[in-house]
Amino acid sequence: MWGVLVVNIILSIMGYSVILNIVPKFKDMFVKAHLSGVDLNKKNKPELPEATGVITSCIFLIVMFIFIPFPFSKHFFNKEWGFPHQEFVQFMAALLSICCMVLLGFADDVLNLKWRHKLLLPTVASLPLLMVYYTNFNSTTIIIPKPLRFFLGHDLDLSALYYVYMGMLAVFCTNAINIYAGVNGLEVGQSVVIGASLILFNVIELNGDCWANHLFSLYFMIPFFFTSFALYNLNKYPARVFVGDTFCYFSGMTVAVVAILGHFSKTALLFFIPQIANFIFSLPQLFHILPCPRHRLPRLNQDTGCLDPSVFPFKEKSLNSLGRLVLKVYQMLGLIKVERTDKEKELSTGTNCTLINLALKLVGPTHEKNLAAYLLALQVVCSMLAFVIRYPLASLFYDC
């Protein structure tokens, strides 16, 4: 087992150096193919290559392809257990889902598909996973947390709903990372922190009952961590490349895949606390209860060189009653700041409902580099909180 993990780590580190090496060389090719974006928060507004997440994803896939024989070749696995057929098929299904997601994600970056497609694509890409799950296990029973057992019993068979849950997990992870973005290094950085947290969790659980699931997860998370970390070095402030939706899709799907096949999706979601908070906070804008501009990333203040929260303009009269209610609640909780810009025309502005803008509202105008550092620190703190919830508190909820 350790020999196989060492091979995995070595291949991952090789992937890391390859990515650092080749991504800058592709810069011109991407810009020429019209895959580029303007860094709006820099004074000179440079044009950077977009969707470089596709290169990272391909290197990840190549690392995994080369790794295939090692866990499953006769020389390495423990013959007492018999050949791990189900794991082999799961391994291939996981890679197929990730590969398909990268393909669809890259097509999205190239073709600029609509938002409803962003919900459909991860569902399609998770089909292999669901199909193999159905063929291999078809176990759709979940254990009810202790406080709810009084209502629902010890366990509950969700049957088809379990598949909906698995499908939704992929959709959620990919899009939650995608909307928690807009500052150099944030998408990749959050993925790196989540990857590291999952690795730590898996290593701890290697001593537990379900060690095989966690070993399986490590086979994916270690290369994921190293390849994402390489891209982080290129995307952090000041960014030299943009990662594109491709990276968010790749990232979300890889995490969803190990969470589903490792049977620890609830724990994995604990590591997504900032993403979940950002998502819930954003809901009124995502559902157009409040106006939602095209970009909600913070704005650069040309004079100070720092970032201010971005705003959405609105007329109080044009909001429906739900919109007015949400606006009031958010104002009361101090989550957004509403200002009247023009009394006669009754125009107002409200800060956009993202965690990034909220952080800027609480901390004040901040330089982009520091803002990214604060948000990643928040991610790390939330991961530590997740460990606290999972371990000492878990026995309150489950028998393990």
Place this chain on the structure above:
Amino acid sequence: MWGVLVVNIILSIMGYSVILNIVPKFKDMFVKAHLSGVDLNKKNKPELPEATGVITSCIFLIVMFIFIPFPFSKHFFNKEWGFPHQEFVQFMAALLSICCMVLLGFADDVLNLKWRHKLLLPTVASLPLLMVYYTNFNSTTIIIPKPLRFLLGHDLDLSALYYVYMGMLAVFCTNAINIYAGVNGLEVGQSVVIAASLILFNVIELNGDCWANHLFSLYFMIPFFFTSFALYHLNKYPARVFVGDTFCYFSGMTVAVVAILGHFSKTALLFFIPQIANFIFSLPQLFHILPCPRHRLPRLNQDTGCLDPSVFPFKEKSLNSLGRLVLKVYQMLGLIKVERTDKDKELSTGTNCTLINLALKLVGPTHEKNLAAYLLALQYVGIRHKVSVGEFVLRLLKFLKTLLNSSKIHGISGKVLSL
């Protein structure tokens, strides 16, 4: 078995209608994303969406994803044989290779990668196949054809070379289809004919020893046929879409995958006779022994509305001795036509070394629609010739063998490497 095949056919037909339905709707999106090409052989030179092969490939993948439980769900497979673990893993590895190839192929169409990348990408995409093959079988012994047995013995273990061969098969199939192109409907059309032939071959072999391999191949070839056929309707003369390198990669890899896992790669290559001929004919230009222009597709004659062979300009003095030799041999065999365009400057032109230009040279200027029809008929004839001469004899022998061995139990693991 038949129930599973029926499900496969139904899903494939659904994929066919979905493709016919949605590809036209993507036209504006593709053109806006700068994925478009000019149809050089039309008078008005329309701009058509390029790389629509990615849509076909995705529909193919979705059909295959939905199909996954059917061959392997407990309700369908024969419990006497035990669960077909190896086939399940092979199935997933095959899909992974195809999916990876489509990803890399689409990236090639978008980023316009260099030619050396076109050789690297299929090798990378066939890695899952090779790795699973190594993990599952690692059988690298081939049976030597009888005429050579006195030299090489009955069988020969190629070991690492076998993996090189499998990797090269993917590279060859994808690029051979890619360079045999330039006329509306040719890339997709040739793929459709090859697929139909492989399906026929697989169906015939279902009665043989290695029926499991051929059933496996059918699971891929039937959806491949229907999805490609749908795209053919949109790409044939007059084309409404271009399929892009993405389709050639997808097509070549799917065929290579079933050929490798079904252990009938040599037979599969027999269905590639026009592609092989075109490739060998093109070699001097591909290796730049003779000058190779960017495009070698036939040219439109604006007056007649028909296609003429395209040419490459050259100076006899600037060719090396090998180039002059090749030029002379090709001229002697009547494969190309060399004309002197300017005596003072010693400029000449030679028709480009592709099967398409050769066909035009032999048949004379032809309308694009008819040229495509002739070339697809050639593809079909190449197969019929093989079927009518070689295969008939082989089939007869196999039928006799089956009669003699009728008491043998057909095992799932009948993975003998044979024709």
